[in-house]
Amino acid sequence: MFCARLLPSSRLIWGRVRRKGEIKLRRLSTEQEDRHLKELVACYRHNGHAKAKIDPLDLSYRSSREIDDAVEKVKSLSSAGSFRGLVHNDGLKNLDELVDYLEHVYCNRLGLEIHQLSSEEEKSWLIREFEESATKFQLSSNERKRMAEQLIKSQAFDTFLGKKFGHIKRYSAEGAESLLSFMSAAVNYAAKDGVEHVIVGMPHRGRLNLLVDLFELPPEVLFYKMQGNSLVPPDIHAFGDVLSHIATSVDLKCNDKSVHVSMLPNSSHLEAVNPVAVGKARARKQSRGNGQDDKILCILCHGDAAFPGQGIVAETLNMAQLPQYSVGGSLHIIVNNQLGFTTLAEMGRSTQYASDLAKFIGIPIFHVNGDYPEEVVRACQLAIKYRTLFKRDVMIDMICYRQWGHNELDDPSLTQPLMYNRISSRQSVPNLYAQEIATAGLVSEEEMKQKEKEYSDCLNRALSSTGQFQPQETPCRNHWSSMVQPSKNATVWDTGYPIDALKLIGVKSVNHETLSLHPRLLKSHVEPRLKQIENGSSIDWATAEALAIGSLLHQGFNVRISGQDVGRGTFSHRHATFIDHSTNESYVPLNNLVPKQKGFLEVANSPLSEEAVLGFEYGMSIESPMNLVIWEAQFGDFFNGAQIPIDAFVSSGETKWLLQSGLVMLLPHGMDGAGPEHSSCRIERFLQLCDSDEDALDGDRVNMCVANPTTPAQYFHLLRRQMIRNFRKPLVVASPKLILRSPLATSSLMDFAPGSTFQTVIGDSVPSKTVKKVIFCSGKHFYALNEFRQEKDISDTAIVRLESICPFPSEELKKELAKYETGTEFVWSQEEHQNMGPWSFVYRRFQRQLNVNLMYAGRAPLAAPAVGDAKTHRKEHEQVLQTTFL
Template sequence: MAHRGRLNVLSNVVRKPNESIFNEFSGIEPSDEGTGDVKYHLGMNYDRPTPSGKHVHLSLAANPAHLEAVDPVVLGKTRALQHYANDEKEHHRSMALLLHGDAAFAAQGVVYETMGFHDLPNYTTGGTVHLIVNNQIGFTTDPRFARSTPYCSDVAKVVNAPIFHVNGDDVEAVNFVCQLAAEWRQTFKKDVVVDIARAKAINEGQGIDWPTAEGLALGSLLLEGKHVRLSGQDVERGTFSQRHAVLHDQVNETQYVPLNDLRPYQAKFSVCNSSLSEFGVLGFEYGYSLVNPNSLVLWEAQFGDFINNAQCIIDQFIASGETKWLQRTGLVVLLPHGYDGQGPEHSSGRLERFLQLCNDHPYVYPPPEKMARQHQDCNVQIINVTTPANYFHVLRRQIHRDFRKPLIAFTSKSLLRHPMARSSLAEMTGDTTFMRYIPDPHPETLASPEKITRHILCSGQVYYALLRAREQNKMDHVAISRLEQICPFPYDLLSQHIDKYPNAELIWAQEEPLNGGAWTYVAPRIRTLMNHSKRHEGKTAKPATRLPSASPATGNKKQHIQEEHDLLSQALIGQIIEPKKVVSGVPVWE
């Protein structure tokens, strides 16, 4: 089953003690046995007594937030249980039960693939009972824009499974149909689907300078006659309630798109809540972007973590399409990314994987003629910006150049409303442009450049955590600079700046683990850069990161905070030191 409603199932179906659930809400101490996960991803096994006095073994599989990804896992586990119980022919003693959301069931390809196991001799489990929790909306996407069939359950017709539609508000009817479905499966050993439909409901209630900067960028391009298309799951409102590109009349359901009402002769703004698909929709938007180079086509993931569902489109088309087929695209991929304590499924867009696809040479310092052509020669651009103004400029830059390259933009969730992540209008007008590298402004509170002993390079939202910790601990010997564009690597700007601090040790700080993030990409390039500097030849940068990890992030809030304090002390002090106190979320070491 998905994560929504799982705590209810854990408590009331598999009888996980409520004390354990409440303890997870309050936070538990970090464990030496793993990184953990958020409470609504966890599974459990339980032997539940029945009114007849018998016991039924219930096994709720742990799952990620990648919807429906656990489906084949459940079937594989069921088949294994049947094998070890000598039940592979009768399929009488073990049964798979899958709970789906309506939008995911209709859109996720793995549902169709899992249905395909239905009658394969080596994969069948003797039928699966599918329960669709159908609230007739996919997060914020109306069914009309989420599927092309009348019912979300229509995909089950490929295996001729009976489909029961039942009113979710009629408890007795739901109980009757679910019993009927179980009897069908047990009698005929075939899949069966129960579509539990309820009245349409919004299932989640979810300054604004960052979204305003985006609106200004898109609106200004529309006024210049450039068509803009923004697609993805819940992009009309924005996953984090930040965009509100479409206003809905709650009385008559009419829609109003402000960006389509700027001037009579502007270009069209298409904002499209997509079906709950990454692979298919990203491929569609890539194809859309190929037709007109003077249009800005953007696809936004609900969370950056879900981009791996579209890895084939990234690898085979976006990263290599120009090299293989001379097929250029200016597609923009927006990936919400950042370590905010939301667990391994809502933290990382896998920056390291995109950087691994970049074709620039890490050990060759570009000569002047190559430096001027970095953007033309690269296969993909990768950014992790920290200011609304830079986000504004990089979107406009996609259209205002005479060539097209894909742009992968890692966008912070916490900076959407962060009081320090603000830009003035002056930073977006006049001769202002996108800043690939933002050096430390070196305020008066810092020591003179010769007395700076640590120069920290970073990218993305970790900058503000470092900045607050530096200010709270009154560290006047530490400079912090930002790499806003990671690829192509801005050798020209960094080479002009790192010699400003001749006695400083260079540190790379990132939120991600050592085996993730940008470190493996920037490390050899920083070494190449330093070997061409006047004051740092032969030196290397040191990393300040989370420890290497198989999972991108911990699901334990206390462990998340501890890891953040550790990497901040690594970056600012040079070693891991426990803070003596924490002031407004900022560690204080003195």
């Protein structure tokens, strides 16, 4: 009877014949032997990483049963077969040499994982380069000496901080010093490939080492901060951030080339900076024009627990090859401490490697032992070459350890005694490498000690000079130099635009050239817009948006709008992108307003993500003040999937890091019976994030703006104001749903003309002397109140709209209040529940700033944003109206 043994690839290894109770090997042909040898090589190439010596602590036994079985089976063959062409080494003479060669290449200090790649071309290239580099890669003597000095400097830096600032958490590089070797190599190799801009996003670990030892941050700046001082000059309205979040921007010399490096500020949500860095890289790439992928490199550093543990990582990876989010490939490195805070790897993830999450986008992964900086540099070189050639992300998993636990004040031996027994008994990475090059005769250990002493002396001098240090940071630098920090006063900006130009934009916004459009789209979108422009009246929301964006493009600004199905719009109202009904060809009419148009509109239908996409858009917005970046939630409440970037970046980026952003968030909002999840954009949360003063009159110095506009013209002016002003602030717009097409919520074309502006308050035309009650409200609710007033023929009640909620329009409200007689009743009415909406924000300001006591009319407090059945919703709605007026 014939039996077969199979490799994981399901290929026949040898045949066995059973005769009279015995099993004998059947002699295989030379062709069969060659095939089995090829399978042995393939087994090493695919599984060698599992056996590689990549753990500097040797905490777990690493082996590959597949490799062991393959070797055993091939050695049982009757002859060695042919080795020529099997690997990139033609000098092999026998099977033992082949196995030794494969062990050296694939099971050493650097492992290669490529089975997840779908491209055979990429696999073949990686195999060839990996095998050749295993024998040919060699740093020059000068490069090795420089790297040894760099590592020793890092060690001296950490030792110095430990002695002088032992009470401060610094998240040192100790145990992961090879990160500096990686980053230095990445910048240098990238420069050789023509990269001019490197954008770095990273968490705390080793950040200070990189800032000072590699990115040329003066050490006195760091010491000044560590002494408890603020790096924000006293005349700047900002409050700074903690030590481990600070950033830098510097030009580095790489041989005869200059590379600009931007290390972005980060938050304590370790991976939240990922999409921000990628977004900034894309905006930088676009500012240089198409075809500039090779000039920009995004480097993302990760933690081994955070990488698989935080969903924003997967969301960011998923964007890597999407056409409107790609940056030509990012370079990733996991600083793998084999520990997350105090949690061991086997308790913090369900995968073999911390890097396994990256497999789902089919990119190569290099696993490298952090004790061997030269191998880290080799991995970096291979990764850079791959990224340059294939324009794809690439991952390096650098396995290392933390010398002092989560931070320097921690005692990790309480929970990881075995790990820290080994760590405490071993030499440091810099000392190990110094010994290696000393043995090679390149430099003596005494010279290295002298270098360490010289650097420590340098740090001491810097520390002694901190008394003379004065923060010089300016709020707006480089291409942001035209921007200013706003004053406390509220400013009014003429955001109108010439009518003739608006008519041109309106017509061009639905010009579909030779495209064959869906008949329904022609009837419901194109023809009505042309009619609106021709008549100059009944301008709806979508047309106003097109006029705002088109006018900004006409002036040379760039606009990007992203979100889920934004090209069409959730409510099929926008249609900024036309799709040919017969060919599926896409066309953006607003990109063809005039010949040689300077401004460009990018319409990005995003993946089903909020957190990473919003972080990405924020990153784009901080790159240039010439970019209007808009993110639209599919429904308003979907923003809460992006709460971390909103909290950590959007609402606080300027006060922490002096980064201005004009990001616009469109959040469809309104109580219309849609149930708990699709009603409210939770205006109250954004107002709670605003730094508006309850007592002082608000001007432009708030951290972000929150608006609930009621007309298309108001929306038009809001968008234009974002770019016309000489400063940038994030803008949250509670945008409409039901009133997108309402004939009551339209504007005249003259409302967009020069001299017009955004009105923070819209008063009423009811004669003030007849008014006994003034109802203050915001947004869509105005139309329900006005309709009720007309139905009930109520003539003694005025309705005043707050279009801007933050900044709170105190001065405009004072003018409005002055119209009414003493004894007039003032009511705040809202459709949201009492614990939501603007109520908790506005009533205290009415009281403290305007000396007005407001009565509340609205829904009672509720745990959910809305009820779940239509009958209860309608009953509540009627009660709100009755309570407001009666």
